[in-house]
Amino acid sequence: MRKATILFNPNSGRPRRDRELNHAIGVIQSAGVHTELTICRSSQEATDNARCAVAGGSDTVFACGGDGTIHDVIQGLAGTPVALAILPFGTANALAHDLGIPLRPSAAAQAAVDGRVRRIHLGRIEYEDFNGKSAARYFTVAAGIGVDAHLFYKLNSQVKNRSGMAAYYFKAWQLWATYRMHRFEVEYSNGTGHKERALLTELLAVRIRFFGNILRELVPGASLECSDLRAVMCRTASRNAYLQYVAGRLIGREWNIDGIDLVSCSEVVCKLPEKTEGHKEERVYVEADGELLGRLPARMTMHSDALSLVVPA
Numbered sequence: 001m002r003k004a005t006i007l008f009n010p011n012s013g014r015p016r017r018d019r020e021l022n023h024a025i026g027v028i029q030s031a032g033v034h035t036e037l038t039i040c041r042s043s044q045e046a047t048d049n050a051r052c053a054v055a056g057g058s059d060t061v062f063a064c065g066g067d068g069t070i071h072d073v074i075q076g077l078a079g080t081p082v083a084l085a086i087l088p089f090g091t092a093n094a095l096a097h098d099l100g101i102p103l104r105p106s107a108a109a110q111a112a113v114d115g116r117v118r119r120i121h122l123g124r125i126e127y128e129d130f131n132g133k134s135a136a137r138y139f140t141v142a143a144g145i146g147v148d149a150h151l152f153y154k155l156n157s158q159v160k161n162r163s164g165m166a167a168y169y170f171k172a173w174q175l176w177a178t179y180r181m182h183r184f185e186v187e188y189s190n191g192t193g194h195k196e197r198a199l200l201t202e203l204l205a206v207r208i209r210f211f212g213n214i215l216r217e218l219v220p221g222a223s224l225e226c227s228d229l230r231a232v233m234c235r236t237a238s239r240n241a242y243l244q245y246v247a248g249r250l251i252g253r254e255w256n257i258d259g260i261d262l263v264s265c266s267e268v269v270c271k272l273p274e275k276t277e278g279h280k281e282e283r284v285y286v287e288a289d290g291e292l293l294g295r296l297p298a299r300m301t302m303h304s305d306a307l308s309l310v311v312p313a
Helices: 017-030 043-055 067-077 094-099 105-113 147-154 157-178 239-250
Strands: 003-008 034-039 060-065 083-088 116-128 134-139 142-146 184-189 195-200 202-206 229-234 260-265 267-271 285-288 291-311
Touching: 003 017, 003 043, 017 034, 017 060, 017 105, 043 060, 043 067, 060 067, 060 105, 067 083, 067 094, 067 134, 067 291, 083 094, 083 105, 116 285, 134 291, 142 147, 142 291, 147 157, 147 202, 147 285, 147 291, 184 260, 195 229, 202 267, 229 239, 239 260
Parallel strands: 003 034, 003 060, 060 083, 083 291
Antiparallel strands: 116 134, 116 291, 142 202, 142 285, 184 195, 184 267, 202 229, 229 260, 267 291, 285 291
């Protein structure tokens, strides 16, 4: 690590940001690394500045924020040799938890300058944005279609930043209890060329093993080392089945729940069922790394050897 660009999201959920950021930058500079700090006040600014860092000769880009900030930064780093390092300033910090990165930014900075670089696979999701245009994003943590994306559509991110994860979970619970589940069609491949079809209410493709906080291991078998998408596919609209699955993961138990399957696949294609006469078109939303993206149709794939990531030694 010789030249690092530090991309800071001032809207992340952590208090006392400026003091902690300055301390972390001091740790990086004391290791002999030349640093450039850029404030990113929007998703697009984070992506654009990551691309500028690549063009400007930085060998490392620090994403200072939560999983949403990391998500925006990797859009500019994917497919390049420039490494992503993480200073956790978010509320959930799922990727940092999974990688074992210290949650105190100065300790995370020290872990980064002492760390190593590894190449990882990235998930990629193609979808329709809210302007009706085709778009695509890479993701590191998870991508969801259906119930969880609808919650992100309804939830205001300020609730999480202002009141923390407890208030966020409580509001999500209220919305989930009243949400009318919509079904969508899925076709997926397990890598052998054989295609399966299903009608789902929720699809969650997960790339990390350990979420931290109360969720911990949400999907057994998920890992950044895995070259496939590890997905939870919910064929049921039963709220009890959803609750059983989440409860099992909270206590570390794996139960066979009717209507919920765990699947490893190389490609997933999702679309709305064909409209029948007299029925209005339903909207099913798409999210990735906790960021609401758009709606169906959507396609998920894996891109191997796609990102350089700084991890603790």
